[in-house]
Amino acid sequence: MQLQFHDSARREKVSFTPIDPDHIRLYVCGPTVYDLAHLGNARPVVVFDVLARLLRREFPAVTYVRNITDVDDKINARARERGEPIAAITARTIADFHADMAALNCEPPDVEPRATASIPEMTEIIERLIAGGHAYEADGHVLFSVASYPEYGRLSGRTPDELLAGARVEVAPYKRDPGDFVLWKPSDEETPGWDSPWGRGRPGWHIECSAMAWRNLGEEIDIHGGGADLIFPHHENEVAQSCCAFPGTRFAHLWMHNGMLLVNGEKMSKSLGNFLTVRDILARGPWAGEAFRLLLLRTHYRSALDYTAERLEEARAELDDHYALLVRDLPVPEEGDATVADMVAWALEPLADDLNTPLVIARLRDLRALENVMQVGGSMTAVLSRADRGWNPRPGQAGAALRIAARAVGLLPSDPQAWRQGTTAGGAGDEAEIEAAIQARLAARAARDWAEADRIRADLAARGILLEDGKGTTTWRRA
Ligand SMILES: [Zn+2]
Secondary structure: OOOEEEEOOOOEEEEOOOOOOOOEEEEEOOOEOOOOOEHHHHHHHHHHHHHHHHHHHHOOOEEEEEOEEOOOHHHHHHHHHHOOOHHHHHHHHHHHHHHHHHHOOOOOOOEOOEHHHOHHHHHHHHHHHHHOOOEEEEOOEEEEOHHHOOOOOOOOOOOHHHHHHHOOOOOOOOOOOOOOEEEEEEOOOOOOOEOOOOOOEEEOHHHHHHHHHHHHHOOOEEEEEEEHHHHHHHHHHHHHHHHHHOOOOOOEEEEEEEOOEEEOOEEOOOOOOOOOEHHHHHOOOOOHHHHHHHHHHOOOOOOOEEEOHHHHHHHHHHHHHHHHHHOOOOOOOOOOOHHHHHHHHHHHHHHHEOOOHHHHHHHHHHHHHHHHHHHHOOOOHHHHHHHOOOOOOOOOHHHHHHHHHHHHOOOOOOOHHHHHHHOOOOOOOOHHHHHHHHHHHHHHHHOOOHHHHHHHHHHHHHOOEEEEEOOOOEEEEEO
16 A cells, blocks of 8 residues: 655655665654643644554554653753652653553554663764764853754745744854754753763753654654644754764655644633643543544544544544444454455555545444444445445444454454443443442441441442542542
8 A cells, every 4th residue: 555644844745655665664752751641742642653553554564763851941840849859750750641642542652762861872963963063062052053054944944034033042142043952051950960071961852852763763764753833943953953963864754743732722721721631531431532532533633623522522422333333243254354354444545645534434434334234224325335345245244344444543442342331421321320339338337337348349449440438428430
């Protein structure tokens, strides 16, 4: 299958031509770990998870690298605010990030390098840049000289004047040009720092990604991904650093960027009160992670996406419909059934056209409609004409294809029975029963029947319902 992706650098859809068809190298900018992931952080993780799954199906080997930025002034500031050690903040945030992304059914990347483990590579790149006349030392800092790289601005498509006008450039007396950016900066006693040829200091953010991409993937990579908000300055600066440190190389051959995420039509911000973390979504119930993933994939990755609670409910209703079909005792097609394989190929085919997930989702709906007709009767003319593949389906084939194709994009991983018991509309559906069990336990305690009270607690715990006793009341939560 020939893949086509929109390349941000060329500003058009291009055929994907791997550097080495036997080994695809993908790099995506990961989180700066000082706080819980918000909805905007989750979007690239889900988008590039779908891309990595596609590449793995199409090519014999893929190395997907997504870094963790664990040295950054935002982390230092948070540690000072909270009076908490930096290592504690980063360790907790990384664990939370992993849990949240797993709840969105994202597979982990192959390599997840931490910036603090790549300091030697950063200093080596900086030394190469200084030696090549692309960087200079000034006042304890090392700066990249944008004037030394005529291609600067090409990725973002901005001229040097536009770059300065549009960006909040930090003015500093030691800069030769206001557009020059920091590669290395000095650290005081209280700030993390590493010994370097330029004194004790720490890296700038941009050099971290150039170093981690180089260390884990080499001088050139097939696809570099991230949010569109990273194109300038972060990705522009990565290109400048990597191409100047390794003359004659191109760094990333293709750049893919996801669009922004809005909440209720507005940019998410704490001051507007529409700031939502992934945790806020997951708290809505055991169904919410998968529903949020479907919500994200219903919009093309390059478009702006507006999150609303209604759209989350719509996604959940769509999953309810899929699971309502899959919970039935469908006939199981034989292994290697050619029609099932063709149905799966048809459903996933739009991914080859710049990850057209909305069309994939529509085709999953068509497969469901086809299987429903096989089960309860009706007309399948519309779906068959849309697919136009000459199918003459037998019961079970479209249902099996739905399951296989959905899983290829990280959807419908749940056991259908468990989904339906745990996630019927209005909550998990068993709240009244749990409340009744809690009342029975309180009654047993009042009667000093400790064995019975403990039995009820253990029964609930076995179902993932955890009790918390307060003053005269008992609350519960799902594990
Ligand atoms: Zn990066």
